[in-house]
Amino acid sequence: MKNLLSNAAILFILAFFFSLSTNAQERAFYRQLELQTGDLLFFGAKTDQLSGAINRVTQRQEEVSFDHVGLLEISDSTIYILHASPADGSIREVLDSVLSRAGEKNKRMVVYRLSDDAQASIPTAIDRAETMLGKPYNWSYVLNDSSLYCSDFVERAFRDAALFSLEPMTFKDPKTGQTDSFWASYYKNLGMDVPEGQPGCNPNGLAANEHLKKIGDLEFN
Template sequence: MKVLLKSKIFLILSIISCFFLFGCKANVYSDLKNGDLLFVTAKESGLSGAINNVTQKQKNVSFDHVGILEKNKEGIFVLHAAPKGGSQKQNLLDFLKDQANDGQRVVIYRLKPEYQKTIPQAIQKAETMLGKPYNFNYILDENSYYCSDYIERAFRQDHIFKLEPMTFVDPKTGKTNEFWEEFYHNKNLKVPEGELGCNPNGLAASDKLNRIKEL
């Protein structure tokens, strides 16, 4: 009898714990809004570190990827352009899992109230760009996109973000970053110094955004 009672108590506690756990998870994402921007923190080495080396604008945080949130009756998704899969629509939880597996964090930024009206058009535009391959050259191309390029294009009609001359110069040395020099050399391309482009750190520094929280 005592064993049966203990089993029932354990079962009830387990059910309560599950409700509490999933309830907490739901609350974490319930305050996310359509059009929120998800910025992924940069790694210190490899391509991620090289991107951050020449683009970091904020001392305390740096990013190497960005996507836009779409909430609808079917669920919560992230529209983004990534090396694996190109321009895609990914379930939010899968997106977060991918970043966690790579040891990176996700920070939510939101357009200020006066710019919220641009979101429906931006998401509609982002949907039309799905399926395009990833732009591994990081030189603007109408047939392939990299992450910040994808987001800038989504909001381009309303001029939320702007293209700026790119730089691949290491601020510590004043010379072209060695990673990028070799990167473009291997592609038989000239380093696109000064050509128009964008990057996640530049987008995150926009005065049209507010930082909301880290997931």
């Protein structure tokens, strides 16, 4: 009887530590922050061109101003970002190479982390994100399954866990209540109507999600 109890206790302990190890995310110290797989990296919005236009119609808080977001993955001590890039479509890149390009124009990169109750969704999200790599960038921002934009990529990665939700998109300048002139011209050039009210998401909306908490800014020397 004692042997049976001892064996059962050992199996329980092994199962407990196995569960911890499989749920734990890989971590790495980078630019003054400890990052982990599943963190989201937000890129500060610029004031002009497409970046400024995105931020003008989506910014929710004065201190939160983002125009791009990607999902971090740490593997064999290398930090990657999985994201839908306007330049390259949906891609997995070494974070250093992305920041060496972006840092020249954009000095603000902010890391957000999923809350404790949402951490279990990360492995599935990474797997899902990797199935979307190779798809082109969605320049219309109208949701479809063949092309993706940055926040759409992240929302889909975590869709099984229902962490993020789609909302009616707006392209109106909140100061005037009229369609932002950039977007009016943008969609005219695409030969389509402004998709006002159609479902979508954006980096500022994701950053405001209740399942995310800000970890800090990446330091640029």
